[in-house]
Amino acid sequence: MAAELEYESVLCVKPDVSVYRIPPRASNRGYRASDWKLDQPDWTGRLRITSKGKIAYIKLEDKVSGELFAQAPVEQYPGIAVETVTDSSRYFVIRIQDGTGRSAFIGIGFTDRGDAFDFNVSLQDHFKWVKQESEISKESQEMDARPKLDLGFKEGQTIKLSIGNITTKKGGASKPKTSGTGGLSLLPPPPGGKVTIPPPSSSVAISNHVTPPPIPKSNHGGNDAALFQTRHHSHPTGSSSEQHWQDVKGRLEEL
16 A cells, blocks of 8 residues: 555656666676777667655666666665776666566666766665665654653642742642742731830920910919919820829918
């Protein structure tokens, strides 16, 4: 099902490529382009590199009709499907396959060195992407295989949070502490719970006392003047008032 959903994408297109029949490899020293008949290519046409899933395909097509001449499936690069020659950067050896499973090795070459560079880089980029996708898929499978942590609260479990000077417990009320700076602070009440108001000082009583005016002498005697002063004089407060009444009482006894 996954293979059916994969789509084919084009990685590179080069309009001019030459194909050569190559002799069998004589030793493990690699292929040499100088052993080919470079001035007499066996076929010329267009080259396209496509990809479907993880596999890349090198397709040799007719320039005009687009008919497929041959294709080389590439599952790994560098690898046996695509090899470079030892004496040039513009020529490669590819392994072509048909639908029946038969394969053969042929040589391809580009007139422009830049086309050969693009051919090489397109294959490198594709298989670099394949490697990254494989690593991501592997990490994802490892994450799924690990036991999952249960970070939820168990029944009856509580958690304690400390934020600055406020300590709260989940499920209960919090009591903020009174800060000593930046706010109002009330003094504690006195021992016993009663507030005693101090008595007024003597200076208050003296300041509130009104000094009586001097008593004028009268023809009726000093007693009537004393009584008149006693009736019309405002009553002082505190100890001065008590002393005043004592004086009045003494004068009445003299009468």
